Amino acid sequence: MKNERVLTIHLAAPRGFCAGVDRAIQIVEEALIKFGAPVYVRHEIVHNKYVVDGLRDKGAVFVDTLDEVPDGVPVIFSAHGVPKSVPAKAAARGLTHIDATCPLVSKVHREAERHYREGNRIILIGHAGHPEVVGTMGQLPDGEVILIENEAQAQTIDLPEGTPCGYVTQTTLSVDDTAGIVAALKERLPQIQAPGKDDICYATTNRQNAVKSIAEKCDMIMVLGAPNSSNSKRLVEVASRNGCKKSMLVQRASDIDWTAFDDVEHLGLSAGASAPEILVEEVIDACREHFTVRIEFDTVTEERTRFKLPAELAS
Numbered sequence: 001m002k003n004e005r006v007l008t009i010h011l012a013a014p015r016g017f018c019a020g021v022d023r024a025i026q027i028v029e030e031a032l033i034k035f036g037a038p039v040y041v042r043h044e045i046v047h048n049k050y051v052v053d054g055l056r057d058k059g060a061v062f063v064d065t066l067d068e069v070p071d072g073v074p075v076i077f078s079a080h081g082v083p084k085s086v087p088a089k090a091a092a093r094g095l096t097h098i099d100a101t102c103p104l105v106s107k108v109h110r111e112a113e114r115h116y117r118e119g120n121r122i123i124l125i126g127h128a129g130h131p132e133v134v135g136t137m138g139q140l141p142d143g144e145v146i147l148i149e150n151e152a153q154a155q156t157i158d159l160p161e162g163t164p165c166g167y168v169t170q171t172t173l174s175v176d177d178t179a180g181i182v183a184a185l186k187e188r189l190p191q192i193q194a195p196g197k198d199d200i201c202y203a204t205t206n207r208q209n210a211v212k213s214i215a216e217k218c219d220m221i222m223v224l225g226a227p228n229s230s231n232s233k234r235l236v237e238v239a240s241r242n243g244c245k246k247s248m249l250v251q252r253a254s255d256i257d258w259t260a261f262d263d264v265e266h267l268g269l270s271a272g273a274s275a276p277e278i279l280v281e282e283v284i285d286a287c288r289e290h291f292t293v294r295i296e297f298d299t300v301t302e303e304r305t306r307f308k309l310p311a312e313l314a315s
Contacts (some may be wrong), residue, residue: 005265007287007292008296009269011297012210013212015207015210015272016273017273017276018303020079024046027045027100027309028055029078032059036048039073040061040063040074041062042069042076044078047225048229050251050279066086071095074095076097076258077094077098078096081132082134082135082312084139086137087099096312102171102201102307104171112124121166122168123185124136125181125185127170127171128147128149132172136170142259150181152178154184157185162191163189165191167193168202169198171200173204173230174199176238207235211269213266214298215239215247219266222249222267223236223239223250223274224280224283225274226274229274232249232271236248250283270284
């Protein structure tokens with residue numbers, strides 16, 4: 001039975017798909033049109049089950065390794081980027097391969113390569129095992145990249161005094177956490193070179209700022225996103241640290257525990273960069289089945305960034 005209590009939903013914006021995710025999904029769709037099904041994709045194209053399932057229904061086949069890709073079919077590399085060994089192996093097999101790596105991740109790859117060419121030790125701030133980190137470290141020979149995950153590691157990094165070095169970062173990190181790690185690195189290694197422009201991408205920064213803007217006025221914040229989505233998990237952390245302790249990650253409306261709403265009058269709603277807007281709408285519709293819903297739009301900035309498709313698919 002519908003509760004007549006009013007629930008105010010604060011819609012954080014920007015939220016949801018970023019330009020890199022839009023481009024990656026479009027690459028798979030355009031490849032299916034150009035080559036026909038099946039089109040193979042190494043790893044999830046983006047970290048979202050709804051998106052991956054939708055592309056699978058259209059004929060995409062998701063695999064963990066190139067060994068699972070048969071000869072004579074196209075293969076796409078995910079938006080997170082891949083080690084250099086992957087396209088090299090695809091080329092050796094004569095596979096048609098299309099790179100859906102987000103251009104902002106590719107920027108980090110180029111920075112790491114530049115440091116290597118210049119003889120600098122390379123420090124990567126990121127989460128061990130994340131596909132983007134694996135891809136970035138795989139741009140260079142083994143052992144050339146030092147991975148730092150937290151301030152404690154930054155404070156104890158051991159390099160000979162005066163060693164030329166530079167840092168790059170994963171694009172989907174917490175802006176605040178990364179600032180602390182960078183400060184610790186600079187104190188430990190005064191000579192360390194910073195990127196010319198922050199590696200944390202515009203979309204990650206904007207979504208975190210949007211969540212910060214609503215955190216203190218919300219009794220609960222829900223972030224739509226996958227449990228393996230770095231940027232989505234960071235949004236939950238940002239919400240909790242900025243005034244809304246009751247913050248959680250949900251994949252879709254069917255995951256919601258409605259008993260948690262007993263003392264909730266103001267609900268904040270956001271979505272990670274790989275979560276489609278339809279999942280946000282699904283949650284709002286589900287809320288309307290339980291409450292009288294009032295919507296407030298909280299927008300911190302407008303996004304107009306667009307990325308071109310690879311030449312192989314450009315019309």
